[in-house]
Amino acid sequence: MGSDFPAKPKSTILVHSTSNMAVTKLFLRPHSLPLSTLPSILLLPKISSLPKKLTILSLCNFTTTTQPQISDPNLFLYGPSLHKGTNPTIPQSQLPITAFTKPSHRLQLQEENEEEEEDNLINAKNFSRVFDIAALRVPAKDCFALESRLRGHLLNWPRIHNIARVAGDEVEEELAELLTNPSREADDENALVSLNRRMYGKSEGDGECLSPVLYREKLAKTFDSRGYVKFRNLAKMSRPNQRKKRRDEEDEGSEGGEGKKRLRKGEFSVLEVVDDEEEEGEDLKGLLGDEFEGRKKWRGSTRLLLLDERCANGSVEDLPEAIKVAMKENTGKSMCPTLELVRCKLTLFYDYWQMNEILEALLPEGMIIPSAFETVGHIVHLNLRDEHLPYKKLIAKVVLDKHKPKIQTVVNKIDAIDNDYRTMQLEVLSGNHSLVTTVVENGLRFQVDLAKVYWNSRLATERQRLLNSFTRSDVVCDVFSGVGPIAMSAARIVKRVYANDLNPHAIEYLERNSVLNKLERKIKVFNMDGRRFINAMFASDKAKSITQVVMNLPNDAAEYLDAFRGILVDRSMDEEFTLPKIHVYGFSKAQDPEFDFHQRIRIALSEVAVDVETRRVRLVAPGKWMLCASFILPKSVAFAKPTLNM
Ligand SMILES: C[S@@+](CC[C@H](N)C(=O)[O-])C[C@H]1O[C@@H](n2cnc3c(N)ncnc32)[C@H](O)[C@@H]1O
Structure with a gap:
């Protein structure tokens, strides 16, 4: 039985270097969970080797009250498992087609080689069990x-x-x-x-x-x-x-x-x-x-x-x-x-087994099985740990096989996001290399190119929550709009949306998406720095109509609040003005994240008396919160002497 198990590649990895890439080839060795290591209570005797009556009795006990105490749940032998059954030697032609899918057309020779190697990474036959x-x-x-x-x-x-x-x-x-x-x-x-x-x-x-x-x-x-x-x-x-x-x-x-x-x-x-x-x-x-x-x-x-x-x-x-x-x-x-x-x-x-069962059989013993990942349209986005990197292609191939046809591409984040446009450095590990995809959120379709623009599906609930506070009479300014998930959803509810982003690609996709969703008449798009955008909006005749401002750039948005100081200084204090409500996002690793974030807002506005409502949005890393603070722009700030020279 042991020899039927697929690879535990720990001790048998060969790394072949091709012209410009390293390919990890995995050789199979027997699974390291031989039956002899299992507690004897779990090893059901072969029925034929026992007196028939006795067999029935012992099996009945097994199912009723006296379930064996098992410390490791993986050792429980009831149900289908790769640790059970026999591995037949079956003709290739009878194997599930999906396990050997060949791409229909290939663009370049190099890509061809990569794909062939990708196809050969896993031998589906090793996962057949009779x-x-x-x-x-x-x-x-x-x-x-x-x-x-x-x-x-x-x-x-x-x-x-x-x-x-x-x-x-x-x-x-x-x-x-x-x-x-x-x-x-x-x-x-x-x-x-x-x-x-x-x-x-x-x-x-x-x-x-x-x-x-x-x-x-x-x-x-x-x-x-x-x-x-x-x-x-x-x-x-x-x-x-x-x-x-x-x-x-x-x-x-x-x-x-x-x-x-x-x-x-x-x-x-x-x-x-x-x-x-x-x-x-x-x-x-x-x-x-x-x-x-x-x-x-x-x-x-x-x-x-x-x-x-x-x-x-x-x-x-x-x-x-x-x-x-x-x-x-x-x-x-x-x-x-x-x-x-x-x-x-x-x-x-092979197609029967769950992703985690296949990965558990393939990865070295004791390694955490990657299970959580994010999906953006047809793309699965992994966030692999260092220990997984030698097996990244193998992991990606299993993820792809198990989520086809909805998923066509598996990528891994290479680096932390640290550029202005908040885009991720991604490495395509498996499937097709297109990072342009379509995401459906709140009934809207968004085209995004993950190589060029920011997108985070995990914020969908937060975006929805924010939108719930908007009404038909609102006019919204989205200062850091990206491809427009907030701006576009808001446009369905409110009177008008002014959306801005520094990234020209994001703006291109925002314009395309607003047409795709027939919202182009409600959204006006700008491509400039956030501070300049705030300044331009409130210096124009639109200033009076703006009721909501969204600032979703959690790393630095709070610091951009200084742009509001003196924003209405040229206007008469007697003019009728409804000051806008500002929703600003930020991160905090402090013991008291709300207090910490509130402090940053006060400093940026140079104003102590700001009545802020702060909420925790989600934990983005251990001890690191994403927060949203909402407050009405204080009159004292709007009419203050400007500190910025725009
Ligand atoms: C975290 S993303 C948020 C995008 C969008 N609100 C969303 O939820 O998907 C922040 C966006 O701010 C843009 N950005 C970064 N710095 C900026 C700046 N100085 N002015 C305007 N936009 C900026 C980035 O290009 C990015 O699209």
């Missing part, structure tokens, strides 16, 4: 009733439906009736065989397949002579339904032989029935007594009810009482028992 499962084959019409009756005994694995279908489980009603009706066919075994052959399109003598037309004609003749009038669905029967046709085609195309099928995109599991009819017949005989001997198999449309994994290797006698009772009841009623215990193989592929 599990032995027992199932009840039940009549299709009864499957839902039986499912709810036996619920506690069915397979309860994430994303695996416990009512399963396999090829050939659909039989036309009329044919089923004919096949199972003892008064018509029971005595005539040959007739049954013959009919069966025709049902599957075989001619009488040579076993050759008939063409669909011949097959239909032959059936028509047969049923004509035997009461065609009763056969209402002949037309439908002669044209197999689309779903069945597709299934049959898949079966034909498969390389794995009968019963196996080629996986379609998005499929992450395959169920196959393992034939053991004789053995099962013997089992039923043991359970139901000698009467069972000689009974015929029930034929008709069926479904499989997947049984709890603890029933996997047992015989009928070992099944939980509820299942045995259902089987007994059913056998008592007719000569043909309709419930049948079958053995199955359930294969789970």
Whole structure:
């Protein structure tokens, strides 16, 4: 079992240097969680190696009150896990397509090489696991009733439906009736065989397949002579339904032989029935007594009810009482028992496993599994720790595989944001290299280029909160607007918005976004320094109308408040003025962040008596708060002698 596990690359990393980049290639070694290290209570004995009665008892205890005490939850062995099952050697063609997706077109040779290397980073085959499962084959019409009756005994694995279908489980009603009706066919075994052959399109003598037309004609003749009038669905029967046709085609195309099928995109599991009819017949005989001997198999449309994994290797006698009772009841009623215990193989592929399961198997033991990341449109933005950097491409590939198709690109932040435009230094680790994406927030669409402009989806709630305080009569000045998440959302509510940003790219996107959202008539856009913008706005005839000012540049916005000193000094004190409400954002690492931020505001305004409402927005780093302070611009500040020379 151990050798089935994918890589723990700790001791086996080779770094190949290509012309201008280093590629980390990971070689697989057995997973470092051998079963021998598990507490013996968790190692369920192979059922076949124990007396059957004893097995059932010990397994029952396991599920009820006496759950084993496990210090490490990873060691709990119930449910699907990469630490369980067997790794089949399966043909490449049957592997999920998504694990080997090749880009449709490539721009440059270098990019081509990178992508190939990216594709080869993970060998999806190592993540296939085959599990032995027992199932009840039940009549299709009864499957839902039986499912709810036996619920506690069915397979309860994430994303695996416990009512399963396999090829050939659909039989036309009329044919089923004919096949199972003892008064018509029971005595005539040959007739049954013959009919069966025709049902599957075989001619009488040579076993050759008939063409669909011949097959239909032959059936028509047969049923004509035997009461065609009763056969209402002949037309439908002669044209197999689309779903069945597709299934049959898949079966034909498969390389794995009968019963196996080629996986379609998005499929992450395959169920196959393992034939053991004789053995099962013997089992039923043991359970139901000698009467069972000689009974015929029930034929008709069926479904499989997947049984709890603890029933996997047992015989009928070992099944939980509820299942045995259902089987007994059913056998008592007719000569043909309709419930049948079958053995199955359930294969789970790379696409089945969760991101953290794959990463846990791939990364060195004890390493924190990166799980939190931010999404901006089609881009996942990681913030990897130093210890993750040697595995950054591998981590990114798993993140991409697990979030496709919504996510197309995975990037990592290289440096702290420390430039004027607050843009991030990003490294594309996986997927396509386009950093231009579209984000939908509060029902608005924003195009952004993460390489050139600032965007932070985490502020969506805060932006919404701020907007809730705006009304239809407001006129808003957004001093540091970026691509316009506040300005545009405000424009939907308020009378007018004046939006400004120093970054010309941000302004370009803001203009584009306002057109995209049909808000261009409500927003006027400026591209200048924040202080100059404040000055220009309040020096103009717009000054009187402005009711709200938003200053979202948390690093330094408080210091820009000095621009408000003396902003109305040229106006007469007697003029009617509604002074604007200012919302300014800032960071603080102080013990009392509110007090600290309030102090900064007072200093910038050179005014002590400022009545400020301060709120904590979010913790951006341990001990570092982002805050929002809101206050009405004091008259004493607006009409003060200006300290700035603009
Ligand atoms: C933290 S971002 C906020 C953007 C936007 N409010 C948002 O929520 O996405 C700050 C913005 O201020 C802009 N900026 C930085 N310095 C500036 C300045 N001196 N004057 C005007 N804008 C500036 C940056 O380009 C950036 O877009």
